[in-house]
Amino acid sequence: MSAGFSISEEALFNKTGEGVLRRLRKTRNPMELLNVLRSARKEFDRAYDEAPAESRAAVACRAGCGACCHVLVGVQAHEVLIAAEFIQKYFSPEDLEGVIARTKEHRDAFAGRWALERAALKLPCALLKEGSCSIYEARPEACRSHHSNNADTCRSNLDLASGALHVTIPGLHGRMFAVMLGTDQAIAEAGFDGRAYDFNSALHEALTDSQCAIRWMQRQAAFPDSCREVPDAADGEYGEMVAEGYFQ
Numbered sequence: 171m172s173a174g175f176s177i178s179e180e181a182l183f184n185k186t187g188e189g190v191l192r193r194l195r196k197t198r199n200p201m202e203l204l205n206v207l208r209s210a211r212k213e214f215d216r217a218y219d220e221a222p223a224e225s226r227a228a229v230a231c232r233a234g235c236g237a238c239c240h241v242l243v244g245v246q247a248h249e250v251l252i253a254a255e256f257i258q259k260y261f262s263p264e265d266l267e268g269v270i271a272r273t274k275e276h277r278d279a280f281a282g283r284w285a286l287e288r289a290a291l292k293l294p295c296a297l298l299k300e301g302s303c304s305i306y307e308a309r310p311e312a313c314r315s316h317h318s319n320n321a322d323t324c325r326s327n328l329d330l331a332s333g334a335l336h337v338t339i340p341g342l343h344g345r346m347f348a349v350m351l352g353t354d355q356a357i358a359e360a361g362f363d364g365r366a367y368d369f370n371s372a373l374h375e376a377l378t379d380s381q382c383a384i385r386w387m388q389r390q391a392a393f394p395d396s397c398r399e400v401p402d403a404a405d406g407e408y409g410e411m412v413a414e415g416y417f418q
Protein backbone atom coordinates (compact mmCIF):
# COMPACT_ATOMS: atom_id res chain seq x y z
CA MET A 171 0.00 0.00 0.00
CA SER A 172 1.52 3.36 -0.97
CA ALA A 173 -0.86 6.22 0.08
CA GLY A 174 2.21 8.11 1.35
CA PHE A 175 2.19 6.32 4.70
CA SER A 176 5.08 6.46 7.15
CA ILE A 177 6.43 3.14 8.44
CA SER A 178 4.25 3.27 11.57
CA GLU A 179 1.14 4.26 9.57
CA GLU A 180 1.78 1.39 7.16
CA ALA A 181 2.01 -0.96 10.17
CA LEU A 182 -1.28 0.41 11.47
CA PHE A 183 -2.89 -0.10 8.06
CA ASN A 184 -1.74 -3.74 8.01
CA LYS A 185 -2.69 -4.45 11.62
CA THR A 186 -6.16 -2.97 11.16
CA GLY A 187 -6.79 -4.72 7.87
CA GLU A 188 -5.58 -8.11 9.08
CA GLY A 189 -7.71 -7.88 12.23
CA VAL A 190 -10.88 -6.84 10.40
CA LEU A 191 -10.43 -9.45 7.68
CA ARG A 192 -9.82 -12.20 10.24
CA ARG A 193 -12.98 -11.27 12.15
CA LEU A 194 -15.08 -11.06 8.97
CA ARG A 195 -13.90 -14.49 7.82
CA LYS A 196 -14.68 -16.04 11.20
CA THR A 197 -18.24 -14.70 11.20
CA ARG A 198 -20.68 -17.38 10.05
CA ASN A 199 -23.94 -15.57 10.77
CA PRO A 200 -24.50 -12.88 8.09
CA MET A 201 -26.58 -10.87 10.58
CA GLU A 202 -23.43 -10.45 12.70
CA LEU A 203 -21.28 -8.95 9.95
CA LEU A 204 -22.26 -5.36 10.62
CA ASN A 205 -21.60 -5.90 14.33
CA VAL A 206 -18.05 -6.92 13.48
CA LEU A 207 -17.55 -3.70 11.56
CA ARG A 208 -19.30 -1.66 14.22
CA SER A 209 -16.91 -2.90 16.86
CA ALA A 210 -13.91 -2.50 14.53
CA ARG A 211 -14.48 1.24 14.86
CA LYS A 212 -12.77 1.11 18.24
CA GLU A 213 -9.56 1.06 16.17
CA PHE A 214 -10.19 4.71 15.31
CA ASP A 215 -10.36 5.62 19.00
CA ARG A 216 -7.20 3.62 19.69
CA ALA A 217 -5.35 5.26 16.79
CA TYR A 218 -6.37 8.65 18.14
CA ASP A 219 -5.44 7.87 21.75
CA GLU A 220 -2.02 6.59 20.69
CA ALA A 221 -1.21 9.57 18.43
CA PRO A 222 1.52 11.95 19.67
CA ALA A 223 0.33 14.26 22.44
CA GLU A 224 1.25 17.38 20.45
CA SER A 225 -0.93 16.19 17.54
CA ARG A 226 -3.91 15.61 19.82
CA ALA A 227 -3.34 19.01 21.44
CA ALA A 228 -3.58 20.65 18.01
CA VAL A 229 -7.16 19.44 17.44
CA ALA A 230 -9.47 22.46 17.23
CA CYS A 231 -12.71 20.52 16.69
CA ARG A 232 -15.40 21.24 19.26
CA ALA A 233 -19.03 20.16 19.75
CA GLY A 234 -21.44 22.50 18.00
CA CYS A 235 -19.06 23.49 15.20
CA GLY A 236 -20.26 21.35 12.28
CA ALA A 237 -18.49 23.31 9.52
CA CYS A 238 -16.95 20.08 8.20
CA CYS A 239 -20.44 18.60 7.83
CA HIS A 240 -21.00 20.68 4.68
CA VAL A 241 -18.43 18.84 2.58
CA LEU A 242 -18.75 15.70 0.45
CA VAL A 243 -18.79 12.57 2.58
CA GLY A 244 -17.66 9.51 0.65
CA VAL A 245 -18.40 6.15 2.26
CA GLN A 246 -18.55 2.45 1.67
CA ALA A 247 -21.86 0.58 1.86
CA HIS A 248 -21.39 -0.89 5.34
CA GLU A 249 -21.07 2.62 6.81
CA VAL A 250 -24.43 3.60 5.37
CA LEU A 251 -26.07 0.45 6.69
CA ILE A 252 -24.67 1.03 10.18
CA ALA A 253 -25.97 4.63 10.13
CA ALA A 254 -29.38 3.53 8.81
CA GLU A 255 -29.72 0.89 11.54
CA PHE A 256 -28.89 3.47 14.20
CA ILE A 257 -31.46 5.93 12.83
CA GLN A 258 -34.17 3.27 12.58
CA LYS A 259 -33.47 2.12 16.13
CA TYR A 260 -33.14 5.43 17.95
CA PHE A 261 -34.95 8.16 15.99
CA SER A 262 -38.63 8.97 16.54
CA PRO A 263 -40.96 8.36 13.54
CA GLU A 264 -41.06 12.15 12.95
CA ASP A 265 -37.29 12.46 13.03
CA LEU A 266 -36.93 9.48 10.73
CA GLU A 267 -39.32 11.13 8.24
CA GLY A 268 -37.28 14.31 8.49
CA VAL A 269 -34.04 12.50 7.66
CA ILE A 270 -35.66 10.72 4.71
CA ALA A 271 -36.94 14.07 3.38
CA ARG A 272 -33.56 15.82 3.82
CA THR A 273 -31.54 12.98 2.29
CA LYS A 274 -33.92 13.02 -0.68
CA GLU A 275 -33.37 16.76 -1.15
CA HIS A 276 -29.63 16.16 -0.93
CA ARG A 277 -29.76 13.29 -3.41
CA ASP A 278 -31.86 15.28 -5.89
CA ALA A 279 -29.48 18.24 -5.64
CA PHE A 280 -26.46 16.00 -6.31
CA ALA A 281 -28.01 14.06 -9.19
CA GLY A 282 -26.21 14.63 -12.49
CA ARG A 283 -23.49 16.86 -10.98
CA TRP A 284 -19.74 16.27 -11.02
CA ALA A 285 -17.82 16.11 -7.75
CA LEU A 286 -16.57 19.70 -7.95
CA GLU A 287 -20.08 20.99 -8.58
CA ARG A 288 -21.39 18.98 -5.65
CA ALA A 289 -18.66 20.30 -3.39
CA ALA A 290 -19.47 23.89 -4.37
CA LEU A 291 -23.08 23.46 -3.15
CA LYS A 292 -21.81 23.11 0.46
CA LEU A 293 -24.99 21.28 1.44
CA PRO A 294 -25.29 20.42 5.12
CA CYS A 295 -25.40 16.72 5.92
CA ALA A 296 -28.98 15.61 6.62
CA LEU A 297 -27.84 14.43 10.06
CA LEU A 298 -26.42 17.73 11.23
CA LYS A 299 -28.61 19.04 14.04
CA GLU A 300 -27.90 22.36 15.75
CA GLY A 301 -24.24 22.13 14.80
CA SER A 302 -23.76 18.57 16.05
CA CYS A 303 -23.93 15.11 14.54
CA SER A 304 -27.22 13.39 15.43
CA ILE A 305 -25.70 9.92 14.86
CA TYR A 306 -22.33 10.59 16.51
CA GLU A 307 -21.82 6.95 17.65
CA ALA A 308 -22.67 5.66 14.18
CA ARG A 309 -21.03 8.36 12.05
CA PRO A 310 -19.05 7.28 8.98
CA GLU A 311 -15.33 6.62 8.95
CA ALA A 312 -14.49 9.84 7.08
CA CYS A 313 -16.19 11.82 9.87
CA ARG A 314 -14.28 9.86 12.55
CA SER A 315 -11.01 10.40 10.75
CA HIS A 316 -11.28 14.12 10.18
CA HIS A 317 -9.65 16.58 12.59
CA SER A 318 -8.89 20.21 12.01
CA ASN A 319 -6.18 22.42 13.46
CA ASN A 320 -8.15 25.59 12.79
CA ALA A 321 -11.91 25.97 13.29
CA ASP A 322 -11.87 29.50 11.80
CA THR A 323 -10.45 28.15 8.54
CA CYS A 324 -13.17 25.50 8.43
CA ARG A 325 -15.86 28.12 9.00
CA SER A 326 -14.49 30.54 6.43
CA ASN A 327 -14.24 27.69 3.92
CA LEU A 328 -18.01 27.51 3.95
CA ASP A 329 -18.15 30.94 2.31
CA LEU A 330 -15.59 30.16 -0.38
CA ALA A 331 -16.31 28.62 -3.76
CA SER A 332 -13.30 26.32 -3.41
CA GLY A 333 -13.56 23.06 -1.51
CA ALA A 334 -9.82 23.03 -0.76
CA LEU A 335 -9.07 23.05 2.94
CA HIS A 336 -5.66 22.71 4.57
CA VAL A 337 -6.30 21.93 8.20
CA THR A 338 -4.91 18.43 8.63
CA ILE A 339 -2.76 17.60 11.63
CA PRO A 340 0.58 15.81 11.13
CA GLY A 341 0.92 12.74 13.29
CA LEU A 342 -2.84 12.29 13.49
CA HIS A 343 -4.24 12.52 9.97
CA GLY A 344 -2.10 9.66 8.61
CA ARG A 345 -2.96 7.37 11.53
CA MET A 346 -6.69 7.87 11.12
CA PHE A 347 -6.40 7.47 7.36
CA ALA A 348 -4.45 4.21 7.84
CA VAL A 349 -7.23 2.76 10.02
CA MET A 350 -9.90 3.88 7.54
CA LEU A 351 -8.07 2.46 4.54
CA GLY A 352 -7.15 -0.75 6.38
CA THR A 353 -10.78 -1.32 7.34
CA ASP A 354 -12.10 -0.59 3.86
CA GLN A 355 -9.44 -2.70 2.18
CA ALA A 356 -10.24 -5.65 4.47
CA ILE A 357 -13.91 -5.39 3.52
CA ALA A 358 -12.99 -5.50 -0.16
CA GLU A 359 -10.64 -8.45 0.48
CA ALA A 360 -13.56 -10.28 2.13
CA GLY A 361 -15.57 -9.80 -1.06
CA PHE A 362 -18.02 -7.12 0.09
CA ASP A 363 -19.10 -4.06 -1.85
CA GLY A 364 -16.06 -1.79 -2.15
CA ARG A 365 -17.68 0.97 -4.20
CA ALA A 366 -17.57 4.55 -2.95
CA TYR A 367 -20.97 6.14 -2.35
CA ASP A 368 -22.21 9.61 -1.51
CA PHE A 369 -23.29 9.23 2.12
CA ASN A 370 -26.56 11.17 2.03
CA SER A 371 -27.72 9.70 -1.31
CA ALA A 372 -27.02 6.13 -0.21
CA LEU A 373 -28.56 6.79 3.19
CA HIS A 374 -31.79 7.85 1.49
CA GLU A 375 -31.78 4.55 -0.39
CA ALA A 376 -31.01 2.52 2.75
CA LEU A 377 -33.86 4.15 4.67
CA THR A 378 -36.37 3.50 1.91
CA ASP A 379 -35.31 0.08 0.60
CA SER A 380 -34.69 -2.76 3.07
CA GLN A 381 -33.13 -4.86 0.30
CA CYS A 382 -29.92 -2.81 0.43
CA ALA A 383 -28.71 -4.65 3.53
CA ILE A 384 -29.55 -8.02 2.04
CA ARG A 385 -27.67 -7.24 -1.15
CA TRP A 386 -24.65 -6.19 0.93
CA MET A 387 -24.71 -9.41 2.99
CA GLN A 388 -24.81 -11.35 -0.27
CA ARG A 389 -21.67 -9.47 -1.34
CA GLN A 390 -23.45 -7.59 -4.11
CA ALA A 391 -23.50 -3.85 -4.81
CA ALA A 392 -25.75 -2.53 -2.03
CA PHE A 393 -26.87 0.67 -3.73
CA PRO A 394 -27.69 1.79 -7.28
CA ASP A 395 -25.30 3.83 -9.39
CA SER A 396 -27.35 6.95 -8.65
CA CYS A 397 -25.90 6.85 -5.11
CA ARG A 398 -22.26 6.55 -6.15
CA GLU A 399 -19.66 9.14 -5.29
CA VAL A 400 -18.97 10.60 -8.72
CA PRO A 401 -15.44 11.22 -10.01
CA ASP A 402 -13.94 14.62 -10.64
CA ALA A 403 -14.59 15.66 -14.24
CA ALA A 404 -10.82 15.46 -14.73
CA ASP A 405 -10.19 11.85 -13.72
CA GLY A 406 -13.44 10.25 -14.84
CA GLU A 407 -13.01 7.21 -12.57
CA TYR A 408 -15.39 6.01 -9.90
CA GLY A 409 -13.86 5.22 -6.52
CA GLU A 410 -13.79 1.56 -5.58
CA MET A 411 -11.71 -0.62 -3.27
CA VAL A 412 -10.87 -3.94 -4.89
CA ALA A 413 -9.36 -7.10 -3.40
CA GLU A 414 -5.61 -7.03 -3.93
CA GLY A 415 -4.41 -9.63 -1.46
CA TYR A 416 -2.89 -7.18 1.02
CA PHE A 417 -3.79 -9.19 4.11
CA GLN A 418 -3.43 -12.84 5.16
Ligand code: SF4
Binds near residue numbers: 296298304
Ligand atom coordinates in the same frame (compact mmCIF):
# COMPACT_ATOMS: atom_id res chain seq x y z
S1 SF4 B 1 -22.63 12.00 9.64
FE1 SF4 B 1 -22.49 13.41 11.34
S2 SF4 B 1 -20.30 13.98 11.45
FE2 SF4 B 1 -20.66 13.07 9.42
S3 SF4 B 1 -21.10 14.81 8.04
FE3 SF4 B 1 -23.10 14.03 8.82
S4 SF4 B 1 -23.55 15.30 10.64
FE4 SF4 B 1 -21.35 15.54 10.17
